[in-house]
Amino acid sequence: MTETAPTPVFDYFSQVDLPTPTLSDDEVRRLFADAFGVDIDLRGLGSQQDQNFRVFRRGSSEPLGVLKLSNPVFSEAEIEMQDAAAALVAERTPHLRIPRIVEGPHGAMSTWWESSQGRIHARVIENIDGRTLMGSGYLSPAVVERMGSLSGAVSLSLADFTHPASGRVLQWDLRHAGRVIDTLLPLEPDAEVRDIVQRAADAARAALATVRDALPVQAGHFDVTDDNVLRAPGETVPDAVIDFGDVCVSWRVGEIAVTVSSILHHDDATPESALPAIRAFDRVRDLTDDEITALWPLVVLRGAVLVLSGRAQVRLDDENAYASVALDREFRILEQAASVPLPVITAATRAALGRPAANPRAWGAAPLLPEVPFVELDATTESPLNDGGAWLDAGTLDNAALDALDAGAAMVTLPAWTAQLTGTSAPFPSTAASLPTGVTVWLAEPTPLAPGDIRREGEDLVWTSADETVTITGAAAAASGVLPARTRLVLRRAIDGAIPPARTTPALAAAWREVAGDPGAAIGVPAETPVDDDVLARRHEVLAEVQEHYYAAPPRIERGWREHLIDVNGRVYLDMVNNVASVGHAHPRVVEAGSRQMHLLNTNSRFHYRAITDYADRIAATLPEGFDTVFFVNSGSEATDLAIRLAMAATGRPDIVAMREAYHGWTYASDAVSTSIADNPHALSTRPDWVHTVDAANSYRGKHRGADAEKYAPEAVAVIDELAASGRPPAGMIAETYFGNAGGVALPEGYLGAVYAAIRRHGGLAIADEVQVGYGRLGEWFWGFQQQGAVPDIVAVAKSIGGGHPLGAVVTRREIADRYRTGGYFFSSTGGSPVSSVIGMAVLDVIEQEGLQENARVVGAHLKRRLEELGKKHDLIGTVHGSGLYLGVEFVRDRETLEPATTETAAICDRLLELGVIMQPTGDHQNVLKIKPPLVVTRASVDVFVDALDRVLTTGY
Structure with missing residues (x-):
């Protein structure tokens, strides 16, 4: 019996350095004409390891296609596999636009060239209309969701794809990420970069080790990223997937891990921003429990590989502008991927996918403080403590606590994971991270901490005993282990050495609580059971559908003050649209x-x-x-x-x-x-x-x-x-x-x-x-x-x-x-x-x-001047209408035709909401910002609005 020889394929670890082909434009034009019988004009495109051009028939402005000169290390079998995978996805997922090989005068435009740099494979792939998401502009939740669904659709289409070359060993195959890191990390000259990558990769590899052998394996694209998806002209979400150059067999979950990583460098992106993509992928591919556990460690490892590979490529080929430009965004991917402890972001992902949550971690040491009767303050949005604008007074919270102590309380507390509006003395810029992760405590008498290791870290006191670590803010001077009386103290529990941020978002608050446990348990304060907010669902049930509300996913607003609106989670918004509240909310x-x-x-x-x-x-x-x-x-x-x-x-x-x-x-x-x-x-x-x-x-x-x-x-x-x-x-x-x-x-x-x-x-x-x-x-x-x-x-x-x-x-x-x-x-x-x-x-x-008409004149004139200045910077602004605090910014796609930018205006309003500004469209074409804030709005507040609008128009919507 004759054995079939294995198909020769690329093995990254046998050739770590992959310099890109650098043929001159003249040589490319000559070789193209010789091989395909067509005279062309061309325009260079970026690539890390290949050489790409957009090509045009001589004198034409219509693209003939994209010429891809593959790195010489890749075999003919691997190139054939890429084309076969693309054709299969196109066949099985007809709603996606997938490029195929262009047919020329003599057949398919795919062949080998004998070039000045050796034998190079050249093929012309269809040019897909549209633009990629390349760069670090903002990605809307709808775009992020679509990226996840595209990733899932491609993965499903390739679920049973096989090819002799699929066993190639790529540096981008996340099964080999550890080896890539071990290979490249010693070569990285920057010690700080080495340290950051090492710490992130070690944590990810440890988390992955528990499930790696159980992860499903299949063929995949493994590069459905912002650079490789396109949205058609005039469309807001992508519908095309290009560049099948990384096709191989790997862990199935790696498909969405790669997609998620490409989201993280975009403006305002955080790990939480990627959850819509993961949900969309899961609807198509139904992630297993082990895959959910592996997902974020793989995202971290992808970030580490990108950082090390990109920097190595630039050292090897310092004229590769594509690789050089990507360095900053690749480093941001790693930073963001590692910005939330893996157990926490994994718990948040399970919750987003509707998987059962674990019980919050129990307290595993002796009580931190002696058990005493306590009074719990209410500092939430609706608390009377916040009436009359008192929430903006930094002293309101302490005064209420001291009053309770004076009335006989031994301890006063504020719970963690619960909205805390009181004491928000600087409401702007607004942030979704509004929920405190620590329990706040005031003690009537100086109180010793339970025995444990006590040390200072900056302005905090750190107490450790058994498997518990608690950071106490406000007690740095109490290194003796005795907490001061009548002083605001904030206690936060650590998980694996990671201290939660002072405040976090509602979704991550639930995850932190699940993983780190409730810090109130350390001092004998019972944890409050979170209650699902079903108010919007009940509103839809009992109100007529025609009685609409602002926004598809509106914040639940429960307090107003002057030009501020505050939601149930304690987030403060700038109200730039509410002419009903003429003299300000709750005057x-x-x-x-x-x-x-x-x-x-x-x-x-x-x-x-x-x-x-x-x-x-x-x-x-x-x-x-x-x-x-x-x-x-x-x-x-x-x-x-x-x-x-x-x-x-x-x-x-x-x-x-x-x-x-x-x-x-x-x-x-x-x-x-x-x-x-x-x-x-x-x-x-x-x-x-x-x-x-x-x-x-x-x-x-x-x-x-x-x-x-x-x-x-x-x-x-x-x-x-x-x-x-x-x-x-x-x-x-x-x-x-x-x-x-x-x-x-x-x-x-x-x-x-x-x-x-x-x-x-x-x-x-x-x-x-x-x-x-x-x-x-x-x-x-x-x-x-x-x-x-x-x-x-x-x-x-x-x-x-x-x-x-x-x-x-x-x-x-x-x-x-x-x-x-x-x-x-x-x-x-x-x-x-x-x-x-x-x-x-x-x-x-x-x-x-209070001179509010004069305020409208002065502040309104300042606001209009600033908006008109934005109009000189952003072509989308057709004009600025109005007078005083009755203004409108009209968005047009063309200043000559005045084609209304209706879709863009809706998206701009949604993005402004994410930045903490309430704004709505108006006009028959819904392409005008309706700027009618309360008459008490200040110059500082309208500057917040204009700055936010400038950011949206600059970074995307």
Whole structure:
């Protein structure tokens, strides 16, 4: 029987140095024409060990394909295996775009060249349209998830793939990572790099040793990374996989480990960022328990191999720009992979995959302190300790603890793993790492620690006994082992020598708690059982689907203060969109006014009490002479609805003129005049016949732009005149006085004056919708119509006037209001109630006495200047609209065509949320940032917003 000779394949350990081919462009063009019969132009592409070009037929701008000159060490069988694997994935996964060998005039463009550098294999692979994720820009959760699903799909397609060359030994095969490290580490000249790699690799190899023999093995791509996936033009997530150069047989879990590693160097990426990719892979490949255990050690080893190999390649070939540029990001991969102890990130991964969690580690030593009665403080988001902005006072927490000690408590505590808002004296920049990992303790008397090894490490005291290590912050001076009284102490338990960070994210908090145990156990404080937050799920069950909420995965906001919003986990967000909270969230004067009046009286507004009269006088006094009659309602929708009904009643006519692309409310009449397709895609086609529309007077993207915007007014006047001439003179004309739905676009100069005059000429009334823009938000003007130098007949206002309380008003002249009486009577049970009235007066007091209109002018001008500066830096910014604190940043894909960047705007808002900024899109194309923060917002806070936006536009979304 004749034995078949084994297929000769590459073995990395027999040839560690792999210099890349470096053929000149002229030689490549000549060899290409000789081999394939095509004259080409070419453009070099990066590679660590091969030489790659994008090639074009001579004079053409359309790529013919990617020319890959394989490193001479790889055999023909290995190259054939790569092509066969790519073809199989393309066949089995048709929804993925996979490149194949290009067909030329003489067949497949794949052959050997006899070059000046020896025999080199050349093949032309299809050029796949799109861009890779190369570089260190931000990857959204959706992109990360897709990378995991691509990795899983390729792995599944190759599950039964076999080939004689699949036994090749590559430095990238994670089964050999330990050998690669042992080979390259002694050659690394930088001692600090050697130390970092050694420590990380030792921990990973130890963790991997327990499961390595049980890991499933199969053929795989093993390079589904940010450099090797592409997203098609205009798409946000990748759908193509290229470069099958690392195909081999290895551990199946290595496929996702390699993908995860490539995520970690991107902007803002952490090990937690990779969890969507792992979940997506698991849905396709169902990771075993052993594979989950092996995953993160393999990610660490991949990082170590990348660092050592990249640095070795640069030492060997210092002109290889591709390898040189990658050094920093490869080092970041290793740093991030090792940034969370392996047991902790593995526990977090199991939780993310829905695998059963282990019980938290029990306390394994004698109690650290004598058992004494204790009082537990509540410093969570909703705690009364934080009312009135007290959470921003660094002394609030200690004062509360000392008060409890003075009242007789022997010990006061705050639990670990529970939100702790109190004492957050610097809320920005915001971070998702908001949960404390330590238990906080105040002692009534000096207290000795239990026997153990006690030492100082920097500002901390470290206590060790049995298998337990506890770090005590705030007790550095207590090296004698006696903890001081009436001092804030924070105790954290270590795991394998690793001390948890002071704060961590909710997902990692659960993992740290599982692995390290609850530090409260060290002092006899019972651990609190975490409760799953099901509020969002229950909201979806009990609220109508059409009653939407911001964001697909919204934070659960449970407190507001000034321009801050705080979620249930204690994370602080900057609120840049909430014009309802005009004077800031939870303003003490507004809270006190409403609370005091609730103690006295709150009732139907048809009862007789003073507050409603006083408040009506106050509102009327802010308006021009003649506005002497006020109606109170509960919302902006009701206010605009009532304003329309007033015009109809006063004129005895049914027809109303409204501007297109505007939103006025959800009640019948206010919805009828709303034509924003963002709120209702069928808005224009479903208008009742009594609504007549005029063009949106948008000087940026409307029919008339720039100086031509002066045409909007005469065209609107013509519509009004034509209606009157047809026998249907309108009852009124309703318009926002500053085009809010478009993102805060000022109406063309003189527009309102012209249309108001036209409507009155035909006996109709001018209705100003001031729901969003009124009450000083514009800075220069208290009311939007003042910017136009025009005076309406009816003003509808809401939002700002209640400071978050449901309150709206319609203000007009007595003769107009009296005509409404002929059609019956009007009342709103709680509109203008005692509580609503005193809250409304408090809001006016705050605006006037705290100079919030002036704040809107000054801070708003600074904000607009900074946003306009961003526009010079980022082409996506088409323009900046607005005045004061009523601004809009409009995003366009092209500044000439003004193609709206709708998808990009949504992604930008999502990324801003990750950075701690609340922002939402507006406009018919949802491509404008709706910038309407509380009027108390500070210059420092708007700088936080602009800096965050600049970061998003610079690093990606």
